[in-house]
Amino acid sequence: MIQLEQVSKxxxxxxxxxxxxxxxxxxxxxxxxxxxxxGKSTLLKLIMLMERPSNGRVIIxxxxxxxxxxxxxxLHRRKVGLVFQNHQLLEDYSVHDNIALPLKVSGYNNLDAGxxxxxxxxxxxxxxxxxxxxRVLSTGEQQRIGIARAIVNKPRLILADEPTGNLDPKxxxxxxxxxxxxxxxGVTVLIASHDLSLIERLPHPKIHLHQGHLSGAxxxxx
Amino acid sequence: MTTDKATSQAQRSRPETxxxxxxxxxxxxxxxxxxxxxxxxxxxxxxxxxxxIALALPGTLIIMLNQAQGLADQLHTSNQISVFLSxxxxxxxxxxxxxQLQQRTDIKQVTFIAADTAMQxxxxxSGLGDILQNLTDNPIPATILVEPQLKSADAIGLLAEQLRxxxxxxxxxxxxxxxxxxxxxxxxxxxxxxxLATMLALGVLLxxxxxxxxQMESRREEILVIKLVGGTDAYLRRPFLYSAIWAGLxxxxxxxxxxxxxxxxxxxxxxxxxxxxxxTWHLHNLTIxxxxxxxxGSCGLxxxxxxxxxxxxxxxxxx
Numbered sequence: 001m002i003q004l005e006q007v008s009k010x011x012x013x014x015x016x017x018x019x020x021x022x023x024x025x026x027x028x029x030x031x032x033x034x035x036x037x038x039g040k041s042t043l044l045k046l047i048m049l050m051e052r053p054s055n056g057r058v059i060i061x062x063x064x065x066x067x068x069x070x071x072x073x074x075l076h077r078r079k080v081g082l083v084f085q086n087h088q089l090l091e092d093y094s095v096h097d098n099i100a101l102p103l104k105v106s107g108y109n110n111l112d113a114g115x116x117x118x119x120x121x122x123x124x125x126x127x128x129x130x131x132x133x134x135r136v137l138s139t140g141e142q143q144r145i146g147i148a149r150a151i152v153n154k155p156r157l158i159l160a161d162e163p164t165g166n167l168d169p170k171x172x173x174x175x176x177x178x179x180x181x182x183x184x185x186g187v188t189v190l191i192a193s194h195d196l197s198l199i200e201r202l203p204h205p206k207i208h209l210h211q212g213h214l215s216g217a218x219x220x221x222x
Numbered sequence: 223m224t225t226d227k228a229t230s231q232a233q234r235s236r237p238e239t240x241x242x243x244x245x246x247x248x249x250x251x252x253x254x255x256x257x258x259x260x261x262x263x264x265x266x267x268x269x270x271x272x273x274x275i276a277l278a279l280p281g282t283l284i285i286m287l288n289q290a291q292g293l294a295d296q297l298h299t300s301n302q303i304s305v306f307l308s309x310x311x312x313x314x315x316x317x318x319x320x321x322q323l324q325q326r327t328d329i330k331q332v333t334f335i336a337a338d339t340a341m342q343x344x345x346x347x348s349g350l351g352d353i354l355q356n357l358t359d360n361p362i363p364a365t366i367l368v369e370p371q372l373k374s375a376d377a378i379g380l381l382a383e384q385l386r387x388x389x390x391x392x393x394x395x396x397x398x399x400x401x402x403x404x405x406x407x408x409x410x411x412x413x414x415x416x417x418l419a420t421m422l423a424l425g426v427l428l429x430x431x432x433x434x435x436x437q438m439e440s441r442r443e444e445i446l447v448i449k450l451v452g453g454t455d456a457y458l459r460r461p462f463l464y465s466a467i468w469a470g471l472x473x474x475x476x477x478x479x480x481x482x483x484x485x486x487x488x489x490x491x492x493x494x495x496x497x498x499x500x501x502t503w504h505l506h507n508l509t510i511x512x513x514x515x516x517x518x519g520s521c522g523l524x525x526x527x528x529x530x531x532x533x534x535x536x537x538x539x540x541x
Contacts, residue, residue, distance in 0.1 A: 048450065050541045071454045078452030090444055105453035107243050110250075149451070 001026040001157055001188040002047060007056035008212075009042050016042040018212035019056070021219060024190060026156070029183040030217060031199045032192040034209035040192035043209065044159050047190075048082060049073045061156065078106055081150030085162035087142045089134040095121070095145055096130045102153040120148040124178060140171040147178055151187075158182060160191040164198060172198050248460070255464035269433055270469060274476035276426050277520055280419030281477060282484045285512060286492075286505065287412045293496070293503045294405045301378050301398060305366040305385050308392040309359075313337065315390060316364035323368060328381055331369040337362055347498075363392060423523060430469065430527035434462055438535045446541050459532050466528030467521055474520030481516070482508050 004022040008015070016039035024030055032040050045051040046058050049065055058065045061079065068076055089098050096117050103113040121127045124144040134142055143163060150158055160179065164172035172195065180202075183189045193199055199206065205217030238246070259266050305323075307316050313336055320334040340362045345351040370381050378396060386394045438445065448458055485507045496503040 048541075050450075071456075074449070074452045074454040074457075076452075077450060082450060088443075088447055088450075090447060093444075101448060101453075102451040105448060105451055105457050107247060109238065109243075109246060153451075 001028070001061060002190065003057075003059040004043075004046075005057045005059070007046065007053045007058060009039070009046065009051065010054045015212045017046075017053070017209075017214075020212070020214045022207065022214055024188065024218045026188055027183075027186050028205070028218070029180065029189040030191070030205045030207055031202070032190060032207050032209060033194060033196065033199065033216075036194055038209045039212060040194075040209055041161055044082075044161050044190075044192055047157075047159060048080060049076060074105075078102065078153060079155055079157065081153065081155040081158040083143075083146050083150045083158065083160035083163045085165040087134075087146035089142060089145055089149075091133070091135055093134075094130070095126070095132050095134060095137070098134060098145060099149045099152050102149060106153065116152055117148075120152040123151065123181075124148045139166050140174070143167060143171075143175060144178070147175070151182060155187070157188045158190070160189070160193075162193055162195075163191060164193065164195055169198065176202060251460045252464045252467075255461050256468055258461075259465065259468055266469070266472075269429065270472045270476055272429055273426050273469070273473035273520065273524075274480055276422040276429070277473065277477035277516065278480035278484065280415055280422055281512075281516060282481045283411075283415040284419065285481065285485065285508070286488070287408060287415055289503075289505055290408050291405075291412070294401065294408050301370055301373055301396075303368040303370065303378065303382055303385065304395040304397065305368055305388075305391055306393040306395070307364045307366070307390050309337075309361070309363050311364060311390040313364070316366075319388065319390060320366050323366060323385075328371050328377070329368055330371045333367040333369075335365040335367065337364040340365060426473075426520075426523045427527040427530075430466065430524050431531040433469070434466065434528050434531040435535060437462060437465065438532065438539070442539055445536070445539050449539075450541050455533075455536055458536055459529075462532045463525060463528050466524040470521035470524030471517060473524070474517040477520060478508060478513050478516045481512070 002022065002024040004020050007017055007020045007022075009017040020043075032043065034040050042051060046053055046065075047060060049068065052066070060076070063076070065076065090101075093101075096114070099117045099120055100108075100113045103116055108116070118127060118130065121130055124147055126141060126144055126148070129137060129141065129145075134145060137145065143166070147160075147163070150160075158179070163179075164175050167175065176191075176198065179189050179191060191199075207214055207218060208216045307319065311319075316336065317334060320332050323329055324332045337360050341354065341360050344362060345354045348354075368381075368385065370378050372378070372381075375398065378398065382394045382396050385391060445458055485505060489505045489507070493504040
C-alpha cells in the first residue's frame with residue numbers, strides 16, 4: 001500500500017530522509033516512531049503530496065506519486081484520510097460541516113453527505129454533537145471529529161500525525177482503539193507518534209526513523 | 223444499528239448525472255456566497271459603492287457625449303448661413319434684401335427675422351426687458367437665415383462670400399464652422415472619457431483584486447484544509463468567483479442607479495442649453511440597454527479580476 005524506493009528528502013540545512021526504503025502492505029497497521037523533528041511528518045507529507053522527494057519514488061496503492069499533477073493531486077488526497085495532532089477543524093463550520101468537507105469536494109449531495117457524516121459520527125461515538133461548533137467540544141472530542149472527517153470518505157489508507165499528542169493516556173488509548181477498529185475492516189493505518197509508553201503496549205509493527213534512516217518493520221532491502 | 227441503516231440508504235440513493243451534479247454544486251455555491259456577503263454588509267457595501275462610482279463616472283460621461291454627438295450630427299445636416307444686416311438698414315430695405323435672396327436659384331429657403339422681432343425675443347430670453355426698453359436705438363440687427371440649395375462646403379463658402387458683397391450686409395456667419403468646432407470638442411471629450419474609463423476600469427480591477435485577496439487571506443485555513451481533503455482548484459475557485467459575480471452585479475446596479483440620478487439632475491439644465499441653440503434636443507436617461515451593458519461590464523471586470531487574483535493566490539497557499 002505504501003512503498004518508498006530510495007527516497008531522500010533534503011532541506012537547506014538538514015536531511016529528513018536518506019535513501020529510505022519501505023513497504024507497508026495493504027491492511028497493515030504500523031507506528032512510525034522517532035524523536036520530534038526526526039522527519040516523521042516529512043514522510044507523511046510525501047505520501048500526501050504536500051512535499052515532493054528530492055530523490056526516489058513514493059508509490060501509494062500502486063500509483064507513482066511523482067507522475068501526479070494538478071487535479072490528480074487532489075484526487076489522490078481524497079483516497080487518503082489524514083488525522084492531525086491539532087485536528088485542523090474549521091472554527092466557523094459546525095461539526096457536521098467539518099466532517100462533510102471531504103464529501104463536498106467529491107461532489108456528494110447534502111442528503112448522501114448527511115447520511116455518511118452521521119455514520120462517521122456514530123463510529124467515533126459523537127452522534128449527538130453534530131450541530132455544535134468545534135470550540136465547545138473537549139480536546140478529545142475534537143480529535144474524534146478530526147478522525148471522523150478522515151474516515152467519512154471511506155479511504156483505504158489513514159495517516160495520523162501525532163494523533164494523541166495533546167491527550168491524556170486514557171483518551172489516547174481510546175483513540176488508538178478507534179484506529180484498530182478501522183484497521184480490522186481492512187483499512188491500512190500508519191500512525192506517527194513519539195508516545196512510546198502508549199505504542200509499546202500495542203501489538204503493531206513499529207518503524208523507527210533516526211537521522212533520515214528507517215529501521216524496524218517493513219523495511220525494504222533494495 | 224442506525225449506522226448500517228444509514229449506510230444502506232446512502233448506497234440506495236440514485237447517482238446524479240455529471241450535468242445535474244455541476245448544476246447543483248454551482249447553485250449551492252452561488253447561494254452560500256450570497257449569504258456570506260451579508261455577514262459583513264457595511265464593508266461590502268462600501269466596496270460596491272467604490273466600484274459603482276468608478277463605473278458611473280465614465281458611464282455618465284459616455285452616455286452624455288454619445289447623445290451630444292447625435293445632436294452635433296443632426297445639426298450638421300443643416301447648412302444654414304446667418305446674414306446680419308447693418309444697423310442702418312431700415313425694416314423695408316431689410317425685407318427687400320430677403321425677398322431678393324429668395325429669388326436666387328442657389329438658395330432653397332430664406333427666413334427673415336426683423337430687428338424688432340429679434341429684440342423682442344432677446345428681451346424675453348434674457349430677462350433684461352426693462353433695461354432694453356430704455357434704449358433709444360435697437361442694437362440688434364435684422365437677420366436673414368439662408369438655407370442653401372447645395373450642401374457642399376465649397377458651394378456654401380462661395381455663396382457666403384457672395385452674400386458678404388451684398389449691399390447693407392454687415393456680417394455673414396456659416397453655422398457649419400462652429401458646428402465643426404462643436405464636433406471637434408465632442409470628439410476630444412469622447413477620447414478623454416475613454417482614457418478616463420480605461421483608467422477607472424483598471425482601478426476597478428485593482429480594487430476587486432484586493433478585495434479577493436483579503437477574502438482569501440481571511441479564509442486561508444479553510445483553503446488549506448480543503449486542499450488537504452482533496453478539493454481541486456476549480457472547487458476552491460468557485461465560491462470566490464461567485465462572490466465576484468455578486469459584487470459585480472451589486473456594483474453594476476448601484477452604478478446604474480447613480481447614473482440615472484446624475485442624468486436626471488443634469489437633464490433640465492442641458493435641455494435649456496440646447497434650446498438656447500434653437501434645438502429641441504434633450505438628454506435621454508438610461509435605457510434597458512445601458513443597464514445591461516453596465517451590469518455585464520461590471521460583472522465581467524469583477525470576474526476577470528477574481529480569476530487573475532484567485533488563481534495566483536491558490537498557487538501560493540499550499541499545505
